[in-house]
Amino acid sequence: MDAEGLTEIRAGHVVAFANQKGGVGKTTTAVNLGACLAELGRRVLLVDLDPQGNASTGVGVDRATVKIGTYEVLAGSNTGDAIVGTPAAGLDVLPSTLDLAGAEIELTSAFAREGKLRAALAAVRGRYDFVLVDSPPSLGLLTVNALTAADAVCVPIQCEYYALEGLGQLLRTIELVRESLNPQLALGGVALTMFDARTKLAEQVAAEVRLHFGGAVFESVIPRSVRLSEAPGFGKPVILYDGASRGAQAYRALAREALGRWEPRPAEPRPAEPQPAEPQPAAEPPENAVASVACGAAPGTRESPAPGEGSVPDTEGEQEWAK
Ligand SMILES: Nc1ncnc2c1ncn2[C@@H]1O[C@H](COP(=O)(O)OP(=O)(O)OP(=O)(O)O)[C@@H](O)[C@H]1O
Ligand SMILES: [Mg+2]
Numbered sequence: 001m002d003a004e005g006l007t008e009i010r011a012g013h014v015v016a017f018a019n020q021k022g023g024v025g026k027t028t029t030a031v032n033l034g035a036c037l038a039e040l041g042r043r044v045l046l047v048d049l050d051p052q053g054n055a056s057t058g059v060g061v062d063r064a065t066v067k068i069g070t071y072e073v074l075a076g077s078n079t080g081d082a083i084v085g086t087p088a089a090g091l092d093v094l095p096s097t098l099d100l101a102g103a104e105i106e107l108t109s110a111f112a113r114e115g116k117l118r119a120a121l122a123a124v125r126g127r128y129d130f131v132l133v134d135s136p137p138s139l140g141l142l143t144v145n146a147l148t149a150a151d152a153v154c155v156p157i158q159c160e161y162y163a164l165e166g167l168g169q170l171l172r173t174i175e176l177v178r179e180s181l182n183p184q185l186a187l188g189g190v191a192l193t194m195f196d197a198r199t200k201l202a203e204q205v206a207a208e209v210r211l212h213f214g215g216a217v218f219e220s221v222i223p224r225s226v227r228l229s230e231a232p233g234f235g236k237p238v239i240l241y242d243g244a245s246r247g248a249q250a251y252r253a254l255a256r257e258a259l260g261r262w263e264p265r266p267a268e269p270r271p272a273e274p275q276p277a278e279p280q281p282a283a284e285p286p287e288n289a290v291a292s293v294a295c296g297a298a299p300g301t302r303e304s305p306a307p308g309e310g311s312v313p314d315t316e317g318e319q320e321w322a323k
Contacts, residue, residue, distance in 0.1 A: 012045070012121070012124075012125025012126055012127070012128045012129065012130065012131045013129065013130050013131070013151050013152070013262050013263070013264075014121065014125060014130075014131040014132075014133065014149055014150045014151050014152075015130065015131070015132050015133065015150060015151065015152050015153070015154050015188050015262065016133045016135055016143075016146035016147050016149070016150035016152075016153045016154070017029055017030045017132065017133065017134050017135060017146075017153075017154050017155075017156060018135045018143055018146060018147065018153050018154075018155060018170065018174075019137070019155050019156055019157065019166075019167075019170060020137055020138050020139045020143070020166055020169065020170055021137060021158075021162075021165070021166050022137035023137070023158070024156050024157060024158040024193060024194075025156040025158055025191070025193030025194060025222065026134055026135060026137070026156050027050070027054040027055050027058060027134050027232075028058075028156075028193070028222075028228055028229075028232075029154070029156045029191055029193060029222070029251075029254075030046060030055055030132045030133070030134040031046065031055055031058045031059060031134075031232070031237050032228070032231075032237050032238050032239070032247070032248075032251040033132065033251055033254055033255055033258060034046045034088075034091050034130070034132045034237070035059075035086075035088040035091050035237030035238075035239050035240070035251075036237075036239060036251045036252050036254070036255030037129070037130055037255050037258070037259070038088050038089060038090030038091040039088070039090070039239060039252070039255075040255060040256070040259065041090070042090065042129040042130055042259075043090055043092075043127065043128045043129050043130075044090060044091045044092070044128060044129065044130045044131075044132065045083065045091075045092050045093070045094060045124065045125075045127075045128045045130070045131045045132070046059065046086070046091060046092070046093045046094070046132050046134065047070065047093075047094045047117075047121070047131060047132065047133040047134065048069070048070055048093065048094060048095050048096035048134055049070055049096065049100070049117065049133050049134060049135050049136065049142050049143075049145065049146050050096060050100070050134055050135060050136040050137075050142070051096060051098060051099075051100040051101035051103075051136060051142075052136065053095065053096045053097070053098070053100075054134075054232065055093065055095075055096075055134040056069075056093060056095035056096055057232060057235065058231070058232040058235070058237070059086035059087065059088065059091065059093050059235065059236070059237065060086060060087050060235030060236065061084065061086075061093060061095045061235075063095065063096070063097060063098070066095045066096075066097050068081050068082040069082055069094070069095045069096045069097035069099070069100065070082070070094055070095070070096045070097075070100055070103075070117075071096065071097055071099040071100040071102070071103050072097075072099070073094065073120045074100075074103055074107065074116045074117060074120060074145070075103075075106075078123075079094065079120045079121065079123055079124045080123065080124055082094050082095070083124065086237075087235065087236055087237075087240055088236075088237050088239070088240060091237070092128075100142070103141070103142060104138075104140050104141050104142055107141050107145075108141065113141060113145075114141070114144050114145060114148045114177075114181050115145075115148055115149075115181070116145055117133070117145040117146060117148065117149040118145075118148050118149035118182075121149055129263075130262070133146040133149065133150065139169065139170065139173045143173070144173070144177060144181075147173070147174060147177040147181075147182065147185060148177055148181045148182045148185075149182075150182070150185055150188075151184060151185070151186065151188075151262075152185070152186045152187065152188025152189075152262065153174055153185060153186075153187060153188055154188045154189050154190075154191060154258075155167070155170065155187070155189075155190045155191070156190075156191045156193045157190055157191070157192055157193065157205075157209055158193050158194045159192055159193065159194055159195045159196065159201075159202040159205045159206055159209075159221075160194065160201070160202075160205065161201070161205075163205045163208070163209065164208065164209065164212065167212075174187070187216050188258075188261065188262060189216060189217070189218050189258065189261060190209060190213045190216050190217045190218065191217075191218050191220075191222065191254065192205075192206050192209060192217065192218070192221045192222065193222045194222065194223075194224045195221045195222060195223050195224060196223070196224045197223065206221065218254055218257050218258070219257060220250060220253040220254040220257050221250070222247070222250045222251065222254065223246050223247065223250055225238075225245060225246050225247035225250075227241065227242045227245035227246070227247045227248070228245075228247035231247075237251075238251065239251070239252070
């Protein structure tokens with residue numbers, strides 16, 4: 001903000017995608033939301049902070065050829081040297097190499113170990129509107145680095161059994177990071193993924209998540225879509241693989257909604273500099289503390305999705321499964 005607190009000049013809004021539960025759609029959401037934000041004209045950097053490297057391969061990076069990746073950058077290499085382009089215009093990636101698997105242990109004894117990613121991104125985040133960090137399925141040091149570097153955390157939740165399992169632990173970790181490392185960290189949104197409208201279970205899980213997380217849950221729901229699972233095999237975000245598919249439409253809707261939440265609007269007067277977040281009681285689903293966590297944008301910047309931008313109707317469900 002400027003001296004009068006009226007103009008937001010923050011660049012590179014950093015969003016960490018986190019959920020220690022495996023296979024819930026963290027990578028799929030980071031990759032496809034990133035591509036859709038880029039399609040909307042935003043400059044986006046995707047950071048692969050997972051040794052599995054799915055975000056890297058998902059945008060066409062051949063990991064065998066990567067010389068400098070997130071591991072090297074955390075160890076002090078120049079961040080700019082590690083960034084490469086992707087098939088999606090406006091979307092760059094900081095890929096990971098297998099070496100990142102060792103970082104969790106090697107960082108343990110490092111000085112300021114939780115702030116390595118934040119420090120590494122400082123030099124490049126000004127080049128981007130959004131920096132999206134894909135985390136591994138754990139609450140270890142890599143995920144803590146992602147949360148420490150982030151302005152907001154986005155939690156993908158799969159609309160399946162046990163969806164809420166472990167979320168209390170994730171929320172406690174977020175709270176701990178907020179208290180000790182990154183007071184500005186906001187809940188940027190909860191994204192419902194792999195929604196299968198043919199099952200009652202998906203409806204029930206979505207309703208339960210909305211009950212616990214309230215307005216933090218994005219209106220846009222990501223349907224289960226074969227196209228979304230096929231696209232990474234071609235090294236492309238779904239909008240380049242099958243731009244008309246339901247998965248592509250859903251991530252486009254999510255991107256528009258996310259912009260409404262995350263993007264500062266310079267023209268709007270803002271209140272004074274935000275104060276560090278007040279200590280909040282430890283949150284644990286289904287406690288309502290969860291729903292009261294701020295949603296990632298400065299006051300007054302949230303908007304509801306326009307009609308038709310919410311959940312993507314599942315009219316093509318059967319056909320797409322049949323493809
Ligand atoms: N909406 C969807 N419809 C169908 N398949 C999906 C969808 N979202 C993700 N998938 C598939 O589900 C699997 C898990 O998704 P993804 O890799 O995004 O989860 P993750 O949370 O990043 O997993 P991990 O915890 O291992 O990093 C992948 O094979 C992905 O292609
Ligand atoms: Mg992943």
